[in-house]
Amino acid sequence: MRQLHHFPLSPFCRRVRLILGEKRLTFDSHPERPWEPRDELFPLDPAKQLPVLIEAGGGAKLSDAQAICEYLEELHPDPPLLPKRAGDRAEVRRLCAWFDRFFFGEIGSVVVREKYLKRFRQVPSPEPDLAALRRALDATRRHLAFIEKLVDARDCLAGPLSLADFTAAAHVSCVDYFGDVPWDAFPKARDWYARLKSRPSFRPILADSVPGLTPPPHYANLDF
Amino acid sequence: MRQLHHFPLSPFCRRVRLILGEKRLTFDSHPERPWEPRDELFPLDPAKQLPVLIEAGGGAKLSDAQAICEYLEELHPDPPLLPKRAGDRAEVRRLCAWFDRFFFGEIGSVVVREKYLKRFRQVPSPEPDLAALRRALDATRRHLAFIEKLVDARDCLAGPLSLADFTAAAHVSCVDYFGDVPWDAFPKARDWYARLKSRPSFRPILADSVPGLTPPPHYANLDF
Numbered sequence: 001m002r003q004l005h006h007f008p009l010s011p012f013c014r015r016v017r018l019i020l021g022e023k024r025l026t027f028d029s030h031p032e033r034p035w036e037p038r039d040e041l042f043p044l045d046p047a048k049q050l051p052v053l054i055e056a057g058g059g060a061k062l063s064d065a066q067a068i069c070e071y072l073e074e075l076h077p078d079p080p081l082l083p084k085r086a087g088d089r090a091e092v093r094r095l096c097a098w099f100d101r102f103f104f105g106e107i108g109s110v111v112v113r114e115k116y117l118k119r120f121r122q123v124p125s126p127e128p129d130l131a132a133l134r135r136a137l138d139a140t141r142r143h144l145a146f147i148e149k150l151v152d153a154r155d156c157l158a159g160p161l162s163l164a165d166f167t168a169a170a171h172v173s174c175v176d177y178f179g180d181v182p183w184d185a186f187p188k189a190r191d192w193y194a195r196l197k198s199r200p201s202f203r204p205i206l207a208d209s210v211p212g213l214t215p216p217p218h219y220a221n222l223d224f
Numbered sequence: 225m226r227q228l229h230h231f232p233l234s235p236f237c238r239r240v241r242l243i244l245g246e247k248r249l250t251f252d253s254h255p256e257r258p259w260e261p262r263d264e265l266f267p268l269d270p271a272k273q274l275p276v277l278i279e280a281g282g283g284a285k286l287s288d289a290q291a292i293c294e295y296l297e298e299l300h301p302d303p304p305l306l307p308k309r310a311g312d313r314a315e316v317r318r319l320c321a322w323f324d325r326f327f328f329g330e331i332g333s334v335v336v337r338e339k340y341l342k343r344f345r346q347v348p349s350p351e352p353d354l355a356a357l358r359r360a361l362d363a364t365r366r367h368l369a370f371i372e373k374l375v376d377a378r379d380c381l382a383g384p385l386s387l388a389d390f391t392a393a394a395h396v397s398c399v400d401y402f403g404d405v406p407w408d409a410f411p412k413a414r415d416w417y418a419r420l421k422s423r424p425s426f427r428p429i430l431a432d433s434v435p436g437l438t439p440p441p442h443y444a445n446l447d448f
Contacts, residue, residue, distance in 0.1 A: 071313065
């Protein structure tokens, strides 16, 4: 059985869990604490990043969410999560990178650090930085407006349902776990996210429960 | 003719220039000022990132360096810059993402901001932050040690020459333009970079000249 080492509040790990689910690939789930990395998982990664996917029987040991998703798409192309035309594939990849860099940089990394890591690791300071959280909330509004612009012009973010949607939804879901998504102001983004949430691959994500931190009632509600 | 809009000191733009060169694909070069973005280049990119590649005849308009490189690899597979096996391709992609995130985040973005953008844009302050530059120099040593560890275990960064090498070399070259790479302490990394530098695709990079900012003599020297 393949093994997935992951952190439940990491959008990068959630993306891989979603893609494994979409492709109906079973795996043993190993939740990890990223602040206590186990060196043997990261022989050639000085940054010791999760997720790490280890193929069955001592096979390939893979890291980096996008690299893992491309790998899964190449070996298990059904159902396809990248379109056929090279230009369309480039647009999906552009959007994955966009959410990884900007949504995570401006929102996800801030919320998880300020509301979770500081509380449980108590470094560098246990007090959340309220100004940073306000900036992240402002950024959330900008990003939801961007999602609305994309789904207005297309069916899903890059056209048909693709890796771009699961990437973005994984990022959104981590922030939603903290109740920090202003859904009421963005009904089209909510409709898009509701479609993603209702897929079987999303069930394990909605069942995530981080010790000491209960998500808001709407988090796992498909009709939020 | 395809059009490439790029910023000469951006490692993301340099990577695409290198890959176009490796694949012997001609293009019209349009240097841009990222601090004065032309909106028409970025209809669906709120971050207005370079490079932007526009195919001939009003074809695809592509952005994000990795997405563009994957696109070029799919349409122009010769010479190949991704290996054949899915697991090996995943390792190349992991390393591309690694340098994009960590080398650029810890070093390249800092050096260009402190030594170039502050001087020419004069915002937010024209004084370079010396402590930030010292941290970037420390990080450079760690990253060169990582490159040495990889080329010690393999021929190039991910095995045979691949997109990972051009990605890393593009990042290194931007920092080298400022003379901020401590080559003497890292002879194996220097050998690896010398191999990259001597390729014809690197010539336009070594000929880059940013107004007001002369690179050190070793920058364009193949025998540095």
